[in-house]
Amino acid sequence: MQRILRVMVVSFIMLIHLCLSPAVWAGDSLNTTFIIGSDTYQVNGVEKRTDAPARVIGGRVYMPLRSACDGMGVSSEDIKWDPQEMSVSITRGQTTVKLTVGKLQMLVNGEEKTLDAAPIVFNGRVTLPIGPLARALGYEVSWDAGRQMVTISSQEGSDSSDQQNSFSQMVWQYQGNCLPCQIRFQPGGNLEVVKGELQDVKWGMEGDVLVLKQSDGKVICRFTSVFSYQSKLLLMGPYEPDNNIICILKEIG
Helix, strand or coil: CHHHHHHHHHHHHHHHHHCCCCCCCCCCCCEEECCCCCEEEEEECCCEECCCCEEEEEEEEEEHHHHHHHCCCCCCHHEEEEECCCCCCCCCCCEEEEEECCCCEECCCEEEECEEEEECCCCCEEEEEHHHHHHHHHHHEEEHHHHHHEEECCCCCCEEEEEEEECCCCCEEEEECCCCCCEEEEHHHEEEEEECCCCCCCCEECCEEEEEEECCCCCCEEEEEEECCCCEEEEEEEEEECCCCEEEECCCC
């Protein structure tokens, strides 16, 4: 029984990550622009500031590690720096990319790829060739020579797989801080309310933990406990504004 439960839990997590996991909380897709020499960049239309702008080095666009990852929807918790190896591992969903300063080899989920430009340290900051990293994480990259601008965007059609469509039709019953309602998970962090009232709520993943958030980013619940109940998945976690309330998410069809 425990083995079956582990398989069910792993399958659920993989479905979330592979089918529906959003690049960023705020929208259905990612569109980030970096302009050479500018101390600002935009993520889905929101302007952000960097103290080290994008630059062209050896004919390749480079960006400091932190700003590059932020522009691709990668949280700081998913960036692991090894000072001894001078390497960085960057994780998005089920993909982990490892780059090493001065080396033309990049590991993508352990598989070696060859770069035409190596990561460097520039003005005391680890600086990466942004194109190979973005493509390895599943994004499209385009270059506007006239505007000296690189655009990183979600791949067109990436939401259209049969597996994803099947999973997004699954109905879940949610109860906790509101009357019980029925919902479906949709790409980009959206929730479809099938029955009941649940407004302005997004979903996302923190590692292997499913999280519900309000549209302003405040956490409603982290579903830290996963069980099997009558051959269905049952997720539970505290309602974070009031830990006396338990949120329950039950697969019903």
